Amino acid sequence: MKHDIGRPLRSHRVLSMAGLLVAMAVIFVADTVTDYAVAAAGFYTAVILVAARLISARALILLAGLCIFLTIFSFALTKFGSYQVGLINSCISIVAIAITTYLALKMNAAQAAAQQAQAQLLRIARVTSLGELSTSIAHEVNQPLAAIATSGNACQRWLDQQPPNLDKAKQAVERILGDAHRASDIIARVRGLTQGEQPHKSHFDLNQAIHEVVAISRTDVEAQGISIDLSLDENLPQVLADRVQIQQVIVNMVLNASEAMADYQDKKKEIRIQSALSAPHTVQFSIIDSGGGFAAGSIAHIFDPFWTTKGTGIGLGLAISRTIIEANGGRIWAEEHTDGGAIFKFSLPLAEGNAA
Known part of the structure; x- marks a missing residue:
C-alpha cells in the first residue's frame, strides 16, 4: 500500500494558513475596538513572518497588501482616542509590514540561492567520474555555507525580537546573499579548474581582496582568541589573476x-x-601564524593531494591552493618561522602597465 507523505504536509499548511487568517481577524477586531494609541496592527508583522515559510513570494506580497488594507480600514472604523496618534501608529504599522515583507522575501531568496548552490554540487557529483572534483568542491564551499547558516540564525533572532530589529536583520540577509553568491562562484571556479578551463583573470587590488576576506573571517577567528594583524603595502600595484580564486x-x-x-x-x-x-x-602575499610550525619532514608534502596532519582533514585545501596559484601564473610555498609557527607565501604577476 502506497502512502502519500505529501498529504500530511499539505494538511498542515492548510491548517497553518487557516490559523493565520483567524489571527488576522483577531488583530483586525482588536485594532478596531481599541483606542487609537493601541497599535495592534503591528502584530501583522508576526503573521507575515510565519506565512513566509508557507506560501510563495507572490502570495506573500498579496497577504502583506491585505494586512495593509485591514490596517487602513481599521483606522477608518476606530472612533476612540486621538486621531493624530492613530494616524501616526497606522503609518508606522504599514511601514513595519512593508519592511518585514521585504526582509522575508530577501531571506527566502537567499535560502533558495543556497539550496541551488547545494543542488549544483550534487549534480556535479552525480555526473562526474572524478571523485576528487566533488571532494574538492565540498571542501571549498563549506565555509560560505557555514556562514549562510550563521547569518540565517542571526537574522531569525533579530526578527524574533519585540519589536523586530529590522536594520540588523537586513544586514544579516545581505550577508546571506553575498555568501550564497560566493558559494556559487567557488563551485563554478573549482569545476572549471578541474576541467582545464582558464581562470577568469582581471586586474584587481590585492589589498582590497585581503580586507574583504579578513572582514568575513575576523569574527570567527577572534572568537577563538586569535588576533589578526595586517601589514599591507599601501602603494601595491594591481595584480592580474582570478579574484574569486585568489580570495x-x-x-x-x-x-x-x-x-x-x-x-x-x-x-x-x-x-x-x-x-x-x-x-x-610580482606581488607577494604572506601569512604567518604563531602555532606549532611544521612536523619534521612534512614541509615537503604539505601541498600533496590527500596528505594531511589533521585528524579530521582530507588534505585538499593546500593542494587546491597550489593548483589555483599556478593556474594564475604565480607560485606558492611554505617556510619555517624562526620564532615558531608557519609561514605561507604566494606570488602573483602584476597587471599590464604596472611593472616597475
Missing part, C-alpha cells in the same frame, strides 16, 4: 592558520598578513 586561497590559509593554533592556550595566538612588491613583475 578562496586566502580564506583557506586563514582557516588553516587558525586551526593550527586551536590547541594552544598558554601562548599568544596571532595571524599576521602581509603584502609587498617582491620583484619588478
Whole structure:
C-alpha cells in the first residue's frame, strides 16, 4: 500500500494558513475596538513572518497588501482616542509590514540561492567520474555555507525580537546573499579548474581582496582568541589573476592558520598578513601564524593531494591552493618561522602597465 507523505504536509499548511487568517481577524477586531494609541496592527508583522515559510513570494506580497488594507480600514472604523496618534501608529504599522515583507522575501531568496548552490554540487557529483572534483568542491564551499547558516540564525533572532530589529536583520540577509553568491562562484571556479578551463583573470587590488576576506573571517577567528594583524603595502600595484580564486586561497590559509593554533592556550595566538612588491613583475602575499610550525619532514608534502596532519582533514585545501596559484601564473610555498609557527607565501604577476 502506497502512502502519500505529501498529504500530511499539505494538511498542515492548510491548517497553518487557516490559523493565520483567524489571527488576522483577531488583530483586525482588536485594532478596531481599541483606542487609537493601541497599535495592534503591528502584530501583522508576526503573521507575515510565519506565512513566509508557507506560501510563495507572490502570495506573500498579496497577504502583506491585505494586512495593509485591514490596517487602513481599521483606522477608518476606530472612533476612540486621538486621531493624530492613530494616524501616526497606522503609518508606522504599514511601514513595519512593508519592511518585514521585504526582509522575508530577501531571506527566502537567499535560502533558495543556497539550496541551488547545494543542488549544483550534487549534480556535479552525480555526473562526474572524478571523485576528487566533488571532494574538492565540498571542501571549498563549506565555509560560505557555514556562514549562510550563521547569518540565517542571526537574522531569525533579530526578527524574533519585540519589536523586530529590522536594520540588523537586513544586514544579516545581505550577508546571506553575498555568501550564497560566493558559494556559487567557488563551485563554478573549482569545476572549471578541474576541467582545464582558464581562470577568469582581471586586474584587481590585492589589498582590497585581503580586507574583504579578513572582514568575513575576523569574527570567527577572534572568537577563538586569535588576533589578526595586517601589514599591507599601501602603494601595491594591481595584480592580474582570478579574484574569486585568489580570495578562496586566502580564506583557506586563514582557516588553516587558525586551526593550527586551536590547541594552544598558554601562548599568544596571532595571524599576521602581509603584502609587498617582491620583484619588478610580482606581488607577494604572506601569512604567518604563531602555532606549532611544521612536523619534521612534512614541509615537503604539505601541498600533496590527500596528505594531511589533521585528524579530521582530507588534505585538499593546500593542494587546491597550489593548483589555483599556478593556474594564475604565480607560485606558492611554505617556510619555517624562526620564532615558531608557519609561514605561507604566494606570488602573483602584476597587471599590464604596472611593472616597475
